[in-house]
Amino acid sequence: MGYERQIDLGTPEVRSDSTVTCTIDGRDVTVPAGTTVMRAAALSGGSIPKLCATDNLKQFGSCRLCLVEIDGMRGTPASCTTPVAQGMQVHTHTPRLEKLRRGVMELYISDHPLDCLTCSANNDCELQDQAAAVGLRDVRFGYEGDNHLGAATDTSNPYFDFDPSKCIVCSRCVRACDEVQGTFALTIDGRGFASKVSAGLGGDDYLSSECVSCGACVQACPTATLQEKTVKAIGKPERAVVTTCAYCGVGCTFRAEMRGEQIVRMVPWKDGKANHGHSCVKGRFAWGYAQHQERILSPMIRESIDQPWREVSWDEALTYTAAKLNQIRDRHGRNALGGITSSRCTNEETFLVQKLVRAGFGTNNVDTCARVCHSPTGYGLKTTFGTSAGTQDFDSVEDSDVILVIGANPTDAHPVFGSRMKQRLRKGAKLIVIDPRKTDLVRSPHITADFHLPLRPGTNVAVLTAMAHVIVTEGLANEAFIRERCDWDEYSHWAEFVSQERNSPEFLSPVIGVDASAIRGAARLYATGGNGAIYYGLGVTEHSQGSSTVMAIANLAMATGNIGRRGVGVNPLRGQNNVQGACDMGSFPHELSGYRHVSDGAARALFEAEWGVKIDPEPGMRIPNMLDAAVDGAFKAIYIQGEDILQSDPDTRHVAAGLAAMECVIVHDLFLNETANYAHVFLPGSTFLEKNGTFTNAERRIQPVRKVMEPLNGYEDWQVTQRLAQAMGLDWNYTHPSEIMDEIARLTPTFSGVNYARLDAEGSLQWPVNDKAPDGSPIMHIDGFVRGKGKFVVTDYVPTDERTGPRFPLLLTTGRILSQYNVGAQTRRTANVAWHAEDLLEIHPTDAENRGLKSGDWVRLASRSGETTLRAQVTDRVAPGVVYTTFHHPETQANVVTTDYSDWATNCPEYKVTAVQVTPSNGPSEWQEDYAAQATQSRRIVAEPAE
Amino acid sequence: MSAMTTDKLVYMANQIARNMALDADPVAVVADHIAAFWTPRMKELIFAHGSDGLDPIAAKALARLEKGREPAPQTRATDPHAHGADAG
Numbered sequence A: 001m002g003y004e005r006q007i008d009l010g011t012p013e014v015r016s017d018s019t020v021t022c023t024i025d026g027r028d029v030t031v032p033a034g035t036t037v038m039r040a041a042a043l044s045g046g047s048i049p050k051l052c053a054t055d056n057l058k059q060f061g062s063c064r065l066c067l068v069e070i071d072g073m074r075g076t077p078a079s080c081t082t083p084v085a086q087g088m089q090v091h092t093h094t095p096r097l098e099k100l101r102r103g104v105m106e107l108y109i110s111d112h113p114l115d116c117l118t119c120s121a122n123n124d125c126e127l128q129d130q131a132a133a134v135g136l137r138d139v140r141f142g143y144e145g146d147n148h149l150g151a152a153t154d155t156s157n158p159y160f161d162f163d164p165s166k167c168i169v170c171s172r173c174v175r176a177c178d179e180v181q182g183t184f185a186l187t188i189d190g191r192g193f194a195s196k197v198s199a200g201l202g203g204d205d206y207l208s209s210e211c212v213s214c215g216a217c218v219q220a221c222p223t224a225t226l227q228e229k230t231v232k233a234i235g236k237p238e239r240a241v242v243t244t245c246a247y248c249g250v251g252c253t254f255r256a257e258m259r260g261e262q263i264v265r266m267v268p269w270k271d272g273k274a275n276h277g278h279s280c281v282k283g284r285f286a287w288g289y290a291q292h293q294e295r296i297l298s299p300m301i302r303e304s305i306d307q308p309w310r311e312v313s314w315d316e317a318l319t320y321t322a323a324k325l326n327q328i329r330d331r332h333g334r335n336a337l338g339g340i341t342s343s344r345c346t347n348e349e350t351f352l353v354q355k356l357v358r359a360g361f362g363t364n365n366v367d368t369c370a371r372v373c374h375s376p377t378g379y380g381l382k383t384t385f386g387t388s389a390g391t392q393d394f395d396s397v398e399d400s401d402v403i404l405v406i407g408a409n410p411t412d413a414h415p416v417f418g419s420r421m422k423q424r425l426r427k428g429a430k431l432i433v434i435d436p437r438k439t440d441l442v443r444s445p446h447i448t449a450d451f452h453l454p455l456r457p458g459t460n461v462a463v464l465t466a467m468a469h470v471i472v473t474e475g476l477a478n479e480a481f482i483r484e485r486c487d488w489d490e491y492s493h494w495a496e497f498v499s500q501e502r503n504s505p506e507f508l509s510p511v512i513g514v515d516a517s518a519i520r521g522a523a524r525l526y527a528t529g530g531n532g533a534i535y536y537g538l539g540v541t542e543h544s545q546g547s548s549t550v551m552a553i554a555n556l557a558m559a560t561g562n563i564g565r566r567g568v569g570v571n572p573l574r575g576q577n578n579v580q581g582a583c584d585m586g587s588f589p590h591e592l593s594g595y596r597h598v599s600d601g602a603a604r605a606l607f608e609a610e611w612g613v614k615i616d617p618e619p620g621m622r623i624p625n626m627l628d629a630a631v632d633g634a635f636k637a638i639y640i641q642g643e644d645i646l647q648s649d650p651d652t653r654h655v656a657a658g659l660a661a662m663e664c665v666i667v668h669d670l671f672l673n674e675t676a677n678y679a680h681v682f683l684p685g686s687t688f689l690e691k692n693g694t695f696t697n698a699e700r701r702i703q704p705v706r707k708v709m710e711p712l713n714g715y716e717d718w719q720v721t722q723r724l725a726q727a728m729g730l731d732w733n734y735t736h737p738s739e740i741m742d743e744i745a746r747l748t749p750t751f752s753g754v755n756y757a758r759l760d761a762e763g764s765l766q767w768p769v770n771d772k773a774p775d776g777s778p779i780m781h782i783d784g785f786v787r788g789k790g791k792f793v794v795t796d797y798v799p800t801d802e803r804t805g806p807r808f809p810l811l812l813t814t815g816r817i818l819s820q821y822n823v824g825a826q827t828r829r830t831a832n833v834a835w836h837a838e839d840l841l842e843i844h845p846t847d848a849e850n851r852g853l854k855s856g857d858w859v860r861l862a863s864r865s866g867e868t869t870l871r872a873q874v875t876d877r878v879a880p881g882v883v884y885t886t887f888h889h890p891e892t893q894a895n896v897v898t899t900d901y902s903d904w905a906t907n908c909p910e911y912k913v914t915a916v917q918v919t920p921s922n923g924p925s926e927w928q929e930d931y932a933a934q935a936t937q938s939r940r941i942v943a944e945p946a947e
Numbered sequence B: 001m002s003a004m005t006t007d008k009l010v011y012m013a014n015q016i017a018r019n020m021a022l023d024a025d026p027v028a029v030v031a032d033h034i035a036a037f038w039t040p041r042m043k044e045l046i047f048a049h050g051s052d053g054l055d056p057i058a059a060k061a062l063a064r065l066e067k068g069r070e071p072a073p074q075t076r077a078t079d080p081h082a083h084g085a086d087a088g
């Protein structure tokens, strides 16, 4: 595809049941009622000059460039603010209009530098285009008058510059920040000629302001005032390829705008159905890691982990690895082997890794990093509703009246959806936040939570059961829905349980640490406030009762009838970009793709016929079981694609011991990650920019990932897995990932209608896509639950075994922040470190004072498992008794501190609750020092390849 | 086999039992859960260990599994054939 700017219809789409027809420049056009003349003209193929209007912002009517003449109407109304009427006759180009427009343009240009030829936006500037469109030839006011040409450029943001001398004060940037992003970081200061755009308060620059660097203002700016630094450095793009962000579960689609093999910029794609043209700092700007100098591009092997790495050819690496794996299988049996798939890789790559494990290694020992994040979602939603996925699409939030957010921080972890949610909240939806921390949502510009329940970490089930108590005992349950859609006996058993006095808010309040009246209020609001939608994240799943909490959420939704239509539902906010997909693709040791248990003979038979091998009917090992078995000497080899279990999994010392006990650890990744310190084989991976495939986002939306440049390491990841399979003697011959998707569709009933041709034509598909739902399924469980009747499950509150006491009096909970991603392997290698250079420990002022701590001090953070050091940040975002940190940096090793307690049903680690003590410290802990020494030792690569 | 791993398995079985204790038929659901998610090696290890330290529900569930040895098809919650039946 060549380079063309994305089409801008000037004003947003209007949804209406009725249409009107008008005539524009002699052409008839029929549009939804309420559509503006500007948009109607654009839809009919015409174009009206404009500057202050753009189609993702509400019309503003300030520039007066878009004037038109309308028969029977006096004057020259602005087309961006005038709705079409039936039979209206519009003229967009008349001598009178042209004269008026030239006059307007002249004023703009007289205060604008005339360095178009050397401007980085040359040929990609709306001001320039519009000046040409109105036929501006000369500026009568001269350029000598007052102007802003000398204003200094603000270069503080690492990704874009703000050059006020080029600003035409159209306020598109300000409106984008308000309306689209919802951060309200920009203002227009002053009036008339003196007015100018400024970030934050006087004296702030972009970096020090509230700006979160989402890029919406940059995209909205019609001039070179706000522009990506890369455009200045590289030049105007020559082609654009639409692809999907590889960071989070929102799944924003982008145009990768390229010049040769170089990315000039990533611009959110307006037709993207998950993001509708918006983005966050990660997807928009933090792709620099793809070319980072630390990327490993040649395969490497070594006999033991105390040796330095030796670079070898692909052939040697794969032959060596295959021989090792075959040997271990012969000696120790097939169950001594296993693999881990990645939620960062494509569906096709994930499918191949689990196929290699099941069909090649001959075992079900395959697991995925979703184990440590959303495995309880899989278990809980499958048990209650019958399918392991969220029930809604993102757009559904537009119809929500009450939004309940529990254990999630969408503005940081799922920013683009967070912005959508905030748009709805600003329009009046009510908000309940259940979170130990005062997250941004609790209070942000024009949004205040109606209820914030700052519960003690680990008491989610107690709070949800107390809410259920209120709903049932106050007669707020939706009995008609329950009778029709759920198993009544199971409901009655559950209702009897939640009604017990020991589940009342008053009884549980001391445990939860929240007033009973607030719990009652929140329950009443959710049950009676109209469409109620629940959004949750890792603060729900990463607990010893993660699965119970997911089921408790499902219980609430069923009890109130909040399921099966727009505006309601149960929505897990997925962490990594392809968590949903990795789970769908059969990455769990007990399930084949499409969540069919390995003991299901009919499902196994399908795979056995297609693959020509027997599938083990017994479940395989989960990651923690593999590590335990390795320590026992029963598990010897592992193929890990795109995961850093040493950093992301709990109880780092135990992970290290397990890995160290294995004979063959194969790491397939971009960088020598922490796990690679224990690896014998390193296979270089490719980035999402270098491969074809698909990702599935949190709304079950399957979206294309397209290769925008050749893999620097030579192969896409699926090709590496295929070559390893071939080296082990398997007859695999895929020539393109589309063939893998065809196989997935043949074997997976929920994917049977999915193929690349349709994805290319339709942009995306939401599974299930099959005979019953040929166009996919934005909303699930409309007429009935996937499992038949919805199942109420009794979720008794069982306190975690991790308890505070005199030695460890504080509760640590962990999370993530906007600019960094997961273990940070990618974002740490970008300029995003400007916002998060290190992990900090948030501690309440009272706890800090008791320990003589102030912000910036080094502290020792110790638990029963281990200790680490980091700097403190004193803040009342956390309650007294609670401390909080992120885990984006390996030096911190926050998981040295987390314990190996885990969810009872899925073994998802209990990251959100660890009893700790915090004391002043003056430097890194012993483990950090030992670890640093081991890591340096382990990362050596011999300079000359050995013979 | 490692005592540590067996200790962990006992802990896991007890944790499952505690969380399913209020089900209408706790022994059945715990047995089902373990059959569906534990590997043969894990089951063998805990059978060999006996009922020491096990919660009564967990002990009964494991006894039932050991006697049957034929694992139940899967958790009762899991009905693979229903999948995709509701296309919304």
Ligand code: SF4
Residues within 6 Å of the ligand: A173, A176, A177, A181, A183, A184, A185, A186, A199, A210, A211, A212, A213, A214, A215, A216, A217, A218
């Ligand atoms: S980058 Fe985003 S947050 Fe920052 S000022 Fe622009 S629109 Fe606002």
Ligand code: SF4
Residues within 6 Å of the ligand: A166, A167, A168, A169, A170, A171, A172, A173, A174, A197, A220, A221, A222, A223, A225, A226
């Ligand atoms: S910075 Fe750009 S978008 Fe903002 S007012 Fe100036 S010209 Fe308009």
Ligand code: SF4
Residues within 6 Å of the ligand: A245, A246, A247, A248, A249, A250, A251, A252, A275, A279, A280, A281, A282, A283, A284, A414, A415, A416, A417
């Ligand atoms: S990280 Fe998430 S929200 Fe940000 S651009 Fe990527 S998909 Fe969108």
Ligand code: FES
Residues within 6 Å of the ligand: A049, A050, A051, A052, A053, A060, A061, A062, A063, A064, A065, A066, A078, A079, A080, A081
């Ligand atoms: S585009 Fe209509 S007034 Fe600016």
